[in-house]
Amino acid sequence: MSLRNPERGLFSVKGLIFSLGLIASFIFVGAIYAILIRPGAERADLASSYGVDMGSSFASVYVILKDYEQQICFSLFLWGIMILIYKFILLKQEAGTLGRFAPEGEGLSSEPEVDLLEGDRSISRHRAKALASEIDDKSQQPDLKNKILPYVMARGLERYHMTGSVPEATETIMGRLEVASEQQESELSMLRYLVWAIPSIGFIGTVRGIGVALQRADEAIQGDIAGVTSALGVAFNSTLVALFISIVLMLLIHILQSGQEGLILRLQTFCREQLIDKLFDRDAPEEPNPPEEPIPKPKKSKVISEPAQAPESKPNP
Numbered sequence: 671m672s673l674r675n676p677e678r679g680l681f682s683v684k685g686l687i688f689s690l691g692l693i694a695s696f697i698f699v700g701a702i703y704a705i706l707i708r709p710g711a712e713r714a715d716l717a718s719s720y721g722v723d724m725g726s727s728f729a730s731v732y733v734i735l736k737d738y739e740q741q742i743c744f745s746l747f748l749w750g751i752m753i754l755i756y757k758f759i760l761l762k763q764e765a766g767t768l769g770r771f772a773p774e775g776e777g778l779s780s781e782p783e784v785d786l787l788e789g790d791r792s793i794s795r796h797r798a799k800a801l802a803s804e805i806d807d808k809s810q811q812p813d814l815k816n817k818i819l820p821y822v823m824a825r826g827l828e829r830y831h832m833t834g835s836v837p838e839a840t841e842t843i844m845g846r847l848e849v850a851s852e853q854q855e856s857e858l859s860m861l862r863y864l865v866w867a868i869p870s871i872g873f874i875g876t877v878r879g880i881g882v883a884l885q886r887a888d889e890a891i892q893g894d895i896a897g898v899t900s901a902l903g904v905a906f907n908s909t910l911v912a913l914f915i916s917i918v919l920m921l922l923i924h925i926l927q928s929g930q931e932g933l934i935l936r937l938q939t940f941c942r943e944q945l946i947d948k949l950f951d952r953d954a955p956e957e958p959n960p961p962e963e964p965i966p967k968p969k970k971s972k973v974i975s976e977p978a979q980a981p982e983s984k985p986n987p
Contacts, residue, residue, distance in 0.1 A: 678752070684756070687752050687753060687756050687893070688753070688860070691749055691752045691753075692749050693750065695745045695746075695748040696745045698748065699741055699744045699745040699748060700741065700745075702720065703735075703736075703741050704744065705730065706732075707732050707735050707736055708732075708736055711732040711733050711735075711736035712833050714730070714732055714733050715733070715750050733903070733907075734777060734907045734910070735905065735907075735911065735912065736739075737875060737904050737908055738870050738871060738875075738913070739874060739875030739878075739908040739911075740872050740875070740905075740907065740908055740911045740912075743868050743871055743908075743912045743915050744910055744911075744915070746864050746867060746871075747864075747868065747918075747919060749864070749917045750861055750864045750922075751922075753860065753861060754861065754922050754923070754926060757858075757926050757931075758926060761926070761929050761930060761933060763813075763817070764817060764818055764819070764933055765933060765936075766813075766935060767813075767814060767817045767818075767819050767820070768819055768933070768936060768940065769808060770782070770783040770814075771783050771784060771819055771823070771940070772940045772944060775936075775939075775940060775944075775959075783808060783814075784799055784804055784805055784808065786944060786948065787947065787948065788906070790947050791948075792950035793830075793945075793948045793949050794950070795830065795831050795952065796831075796835050798830045798831040798949070799827070799828075799831040800826040801823075801827050802823075802824045802825075802827040802828045802831065804856075805824040806820075806824050808820060809821065809824065809862035813982035816925065818846075818847070818850045818937060819937055820941075821846065822843055822846045822847055822850070822937070822941065822947060823840055823843075825843070826839045826840075826842050826846075826941070826946075827945075828838070829842040830949055836911050836946065836949045836950075837971060839946065840942075840946050843941050843945070843946065844938065847934060847937055847938055847941070849932070850934065850937075851930075851934045853935075854930045855905060855927075855930075858923065858926070858927065861919070861923050862923070865916050865919055865923065868912050868915050868916045868919070869912045869913055869916045870912075871908075871910075871912055872908045872910075872911065872912020872913060873908075873909060873911065873912070874907040874908075875904060875905065875907075875908025875912070876905040876906070876908055876909045877905075878904065878905070878908075879901045879902060879903070879904035879905025879906070879908065880901070880902035880905050881901075882904070883898045883901035883902050883905070885901075886898050886901060901944050925927075934963055951962040
């Protein structure tokens, strides 16, 4: 089992969204423009040329959205929405996996998928091996396959069983979670590209509209300003639509990124409180503390008094 996304190929869910989803979005938006938006814009232009009020608020909207730049922006926006929906579904599944292994922390009343302690106060090295095998077996279920939490727990317990070192098990668990966070961050690169590309396409429409307006400047000098105003409408409408779409898309990306970061923090909290803090090998002999040697008391020196000798008598001369 690996943290890498196993959905590869054209016929996987991810492959369909990133390849066929782009084609489908362009086809769907093109059909909407051909059936609804461009005919409505033509009727609005025709009515305004005869001075007739259509009496519909959608007429001005059709005029704003009628150009090709707006159509491309909406097609990319729909493709980005498909990717976001896919990412939100994955995020919800990861949160559901956390709820199955830590129901109390998620406010659920169900039993945990794996009982880590089984009535004990800690997880020994022998128990860690059995838990790693059990979690690997659980992770083969369709609803738990390739999920972050079972993979991280199994690898951390395996490391603790092999080394008996809690710091190494902690490094393994936190390192895998950091890799998962970086993988989630890298998968948002396409969405960030869309947020950059959509306003750029709007600016292309602005440049095109201004260029057409300059080409028709001689018509405006002669008194016919219809062509100039139409070209300037293309210039400003494309930028308006593109900026609005990019604002909405960026908001959804920030909501998704916030949810992913919150999920990683919850996984780290669960692994530290319910797994790492419970690792302890009770079978390992504990080294007894060496007995404290008593501090020797200083010996008192005894002064031996010698008997005084009698003074020698000097002979009388």
